[in-house]
Amino acid sequence: MSEHQGEFDAVTGRHTTGHEWDGIKELNTPLPRWWVITFYLTIVWAIGYWIIYPAWPLISSNTTGLLGYSTRASLAVELANLETIRGDKMAALAAASLADIEKDPALLALARAKGKTVFGDNCAPCHGSGAAGAKGYPNLNDDDWLWGGTLDQIMQTIQFGARSGHAKTHEGQMLAFGKDGVLKPEEIVTVANYVRALSGLPTRKGYDAAKGEKIFAENCVACHGDGGKGNQEMGAPNLTDKIWLYGSDEATLIETISQGRAGVMPAWEGRLDPATIKAMAVYVHSLGGGK
Amino acid sequence: MNKTVNPKDLTSDGDNGPLYVAHKKVYPQSVSGTFRRIKWGLMAVCLGIYYFLPFVRWNRGLGAPSQAVLIDLPNSRFYFFFIELWPQEVYYFTGLLIVAAVALFLMNSVGGRIWCGYLCPQTVWTDVFYAVERLVEGDRRERMKKDKSSDPMKLERISEIVLKHSIWLMIAWWTGGAWVLYFYDAPTLVKELVTFQGPMIAYIWIGILTATTYLLAGYMREQVCTYMCPWPRIQAALTDEWALNVTYRYDRGEKRTSVKKAAELRALGEQVGDCVDCYQCVAVCPTGIDIRNGPQLECIQCGLCIDACDNVMTKIGRPKRLIGYDNDINIHRRQEGKAPIYKIVRARTVAYSAIIAAVGGFMIYTLATRSLLDVNVLHDRNPVAVKLSDGSIRNAYTVRLLNKSGYDRVIAIDASGPANLTIHVVGADSVTPDRPMIVIPRDSTSELRLLVTAPAESNTEKSIPVRFHVTDIGLGEAASATDNFVAP
Numbered sequence: 001m002s003e004h005q006g007e008f009d010a011v012t013g014r015h016t017t018g019h020e021w022d023g024i025k026e027l028n029t030p031l032p033r034w035w036v037i038t039f040y041l042t043i044v045w046a047i048g049y050w051i052i053y054p055a056w057p058l059i060s061s062n063t064t065g066l067l068g069y070s071t072r073a074s075l076a077v078e079l080a081n082l083e084t085i086r087g088d089k090m091a092a093l094a095a096a097s098l099a100d101i102e103k104d105p106a107l108l109a110l111a112r113a114k115g116k117t118v119f120g121d122n123c124a125p126c127h128g129s130g131a132a133g134a135k136g137y138p139n140l141n142d143d144d145w146l147w148g149g150t151l152d153q154i155m156q157t158i159q160f161g162a163r164s165g166h167a168k169t170h171e172g173q174m175l176a177f178g179k180d181g182v183l184k185p186e187e188i189v190t191v192a193n194y195v196r197a198l199s200g201l202p203t204r205k206g207y208d209a210a211k212g213e214k215i216f217a218e219n220c221v222a223c224h225g226d227g228g229k230g231n232q233e234m235g236a237p238n239l240t241d242k243i244w245l246y247g248s249d250e251a252t253l254i255e256t257i258s259q260g261r262a263g264v265m266p267a268w269e270g271r272l273d274p275a276t277i278k279a280m281a282v283y284v285h286s287l288g289g290g291k
Numbered sequence: 292m293n294k295t296v297n298p299k300d301l302t303s304d305g306d307n308g309p310l311y312v313a314h315k316k317v318y319p320q321s322v323s324g325t326f327r328r329i330k331w332g333l334m335a336v337c338l339g340i341y342y343f344l345p346f347v348r349w350n351r352g353l354g355a356p357s358q359a360v361l362i363d364l365p366n367s368r369f370y371f372f373f374i375e376l377w378p379q380e381v382y383y384f385t386g387l388l389i390v391a392a393v394a395l396f397l398m399n400s401v402g403g404r405i406w407c408g409y410l411c412p413q414t415v416w417t418d419v420f421y422a423v424e425r426l427v428e429g430d431r432r433e434r435m436k437k438d439k440s441s442d443p444m445k446l447e448r449i450s451e452i453v454l455k456h457s458i459w460l461m462i463a464w465w466t467g468g469a470w471v472l473y474f475y476d477a478p479t480l481v482k483e484l485v486t487f488q489g490p491m492i493a494y495i496w497i498g499i500l501t502a503t504t505y506l507l508a509g510y511m512r513e514q515v516c517t518y519m520c521p522w523p524r525i526q527a528a529l530t531d532e533w534a535l536n537v538t539y540r541y542d543r544g545e546k547r548t549s550v551k552k553a554a555e556l557r558a559l560g561e562q563v564g565d566c567v568d569c570y571q572c573v574a575v576c577p578t579g580i581d582i583r584n585g586p587q588l589e590c591i592q593c594g595l596c597i598d599a600c601d602n603v604m605t606k607i608g609r610p611k612r613l614i615g616y617d618n619d620i621n622i623h624r625r626q627e628g629k630a631p632i633y634k635i636v637r638a639r640t641v642a643y644s645a646i647i648a649a650v651g652g653f654m655i656y657t658l659a660t661r662s663l664l665d666v667n668v669l670h671d672r673n674p675v676a677v678k679l680s681d682g683s684i685r686n687a688y689t690v691r692l693l694n695k696s697g698y699d700r701v702i703a704i705d706a707s708g709p710a711n712l713t714i715h716v717v718g719a720d721s722v723t724p725d726r727p728m729i730v731i732p733r734d735s736t737s738e739l740r741l742l743v744t745a746p747a748e749s750n751t752e753k754s755i756p757v758r759f760h761v762t763d764i765g766l767g768e769a770a771s772a773t774d775n776f777v778a779p
Contacts, residue, residue, distance in 0.1 A: 030312040141685075242678060242682040286718070
């Protein structure tokens with residue numbers, strides 16, 4: 001061995017890098033020159049990229065590059081292109097009647113897809129992303145409708161809302177029988193139990209059913225109808241079914257009768273274009289609750 | 292590659308060697324023999340398949356592509372002769388990849404880097420490019436001389452260079468062109484391409500593949516194998532002591548002497564090696580190594596050195612296969628005077644073959660028994676269940692029906708599970724109540740919203756399995772899927 005141990009590997013006769021791990025020395029296996037040149041070329045490419053495209057953050061803005069390219073602008077262009085591409089389909093949607101849309105599988109699929117997206121953006125905050133609703137906000141998957149569940153009725157509700165202030169909106173509200181002093185507290189308890197009995201729920205021991213019926217007939221029938229079947233003209237719910245918007249327990253019913261209820265649904269006409277409202281009506285109808 | 296230096300001859304200067312090496316051009320000599328013939332044959336088969344397969348037709352009926360092998364990206368279909376794969380069957384490719392990987396392992400444990408030497412696209416195209424170079428510029432010596440010559444370029448030489456690069460570019464262009472034909476109806480695309488009506492993406496891909504073929508096969512060549520390819524590193528870990536690698540049988544070759552001296556010594560009855568140090572094995576090597584230095588990373592085991600050595604051995608009247616497919620075990624056995632043994636059937640090769648057979652068999656089985664009608668069901672998650680005004684429960688499902696056949700089908704949907712259930716498909720008008728019927732066009736899928744309603748009183752479990760049956764009412768073919776019916 002030569003005196004410069006570690007510089008050369010005796011077996012291969014090649015240079016080593018001088019690095020040694022537990023007696024194993026690393027051979028110097030040089031990279032080919034073209035590889036290095038390729039590396040330098042990537043640096044040149046990167047510099048060119050810096051100049052041509054927006055790259056450098058400055059204090060209040062950034063370099064805009066020679067091409068004036070921006071991802072935001074290109075997104076806007078692509079969205080516009082998308083509108084153009086979908087133009088025909090949306091026009092077909094706008095032209096078709098609600099019933100025809102449901103019968104045509106292609107239009108139905110389009111309306112459902114469009115409706116679902118728009119629902120997520122606009123309706124989900126109140127009705128939930130799957131339209132399951134919440135206390136005070138109707139579940140749109142079930143078959144109970146305050147203002148009617150046909151395609152046209154759903155469309156009308158979306159267009160004009162409920163108690164929204166729009167000229168054509170649905171009107172009607174549950175009066176505050178307790179707050180306004182129309183009924184005495186014990187009368188409210190009695191009628192609340194009577195209403196529970198209407199839908200087969202258990203009642204408080206010893207409550208006077210006859211009295212409840214009398215109070216109901218005098219105060220509630222005007223809106224909720226004979227036997228409490230409800231009235232969609234006024235958005236008066238059916239009190240004989242198993243679905244309760246605000247809850248069916250005695251305390252909630254007492255609160256409802258005492259304080260009244262008047263949930264608001266905004267009108268979407270003017271905020272969403274007619275084809276989109278149509279798509280949404282079809283979507284909501286297809287959730288499963290539509291009549 | 293770096294030449295071996297005797298440590299004694301080294302005069303160290305404290306220098307650790309160059310950081311970067313300039314490319315040393317390899318000038319492989321032409322050679323003929325068994326392995327060269329195998330290589331020509333395999334090259335013809337591989338390139339033949341690659342260049343002409345897109346033009347093979349396959350009748351799939353009206354409206355379906357009539358190309359035997361087609362990757363139809365816009366419609367998400369893959370056609371391979373009688374097989375039509377859908378995106379959700381992409382796991383067949385997983386199986387194919389497993390088989391391919393294990394086949395590579397098997398090749399490696401039987402015969403070393405057979406893939407590298409004979410079948411790898413880099414090897415095949417480099418070989419083609421070398422053949423063109425040899426045809427235009429002459430063999431090793433001529434090429435070396437021409438490259439070294441510092442004379443001003445003569446017209447003849449210039450035309451040679453132009454011709455070589457033109458042929459290279461034509462091959463490269465055809466390689467890129469054949470690639471795009473796998474993604475579109477080949478005859479139509481050829482017509483469109485030559486009339487400049489083809490899609491831009493086709494031209495771009497032809498450009499990319501022309502450039503890479505030209506660069507990799509014309510210039511990078513063996514450097515792809517030594518610097519870029521991970522396989523030499525992996526195969527070193529996969530190979531074992533029984534694998535047949537291209538091996539210099541040093542037991543027979545050493546000591547090396549000239550032909551004349553060997554003859555003299557043999558006449559005196561002395562032991563001499565067969566290697567006459569003619570360097571023919573080095574001259575023909577496409578990666579420019581000396582196989583007599585033992586197994587090396589650069590060696591792609593193409594066997595051309597075997598042919599070169601055999602030719603020399605024949606000429607000098609010595610037995611062939613001084614270099615051959617062998618292993619160190621046999622070299623040692625011969626040195627000990629024992630007969631060499633070749634073990635192809637080993638635990639490793641049996642295991643690899645078994646894996647290939649199992650995966651391949653499973654793939655063939657599933658392909659043969661797969662249904663052309665399928666149904667996928669996804670339960671609505673929000674809300675999972677809805678209580679209706681009469682107290683009954685309703686669950687909603689997204690049902691996807693797949694009609695993989697070449698004809699439209701009328702599908703009836705039934706469900707079973709919860710007691711007294713009723714089903715409804717949104718948008719479907721049923722003739723038979725509770726048995727919705729849907730038309731699914733040929734070779735397509737339909738997504739449906741399906742509602743299952745059941746009375747709460749007769750279904751008191753929190754979750755009841757529900758089974759969806761779909762039946763082609765024409766042919767009777769059926770499929771089913773299971774999900775759960777959940778109470779609120």
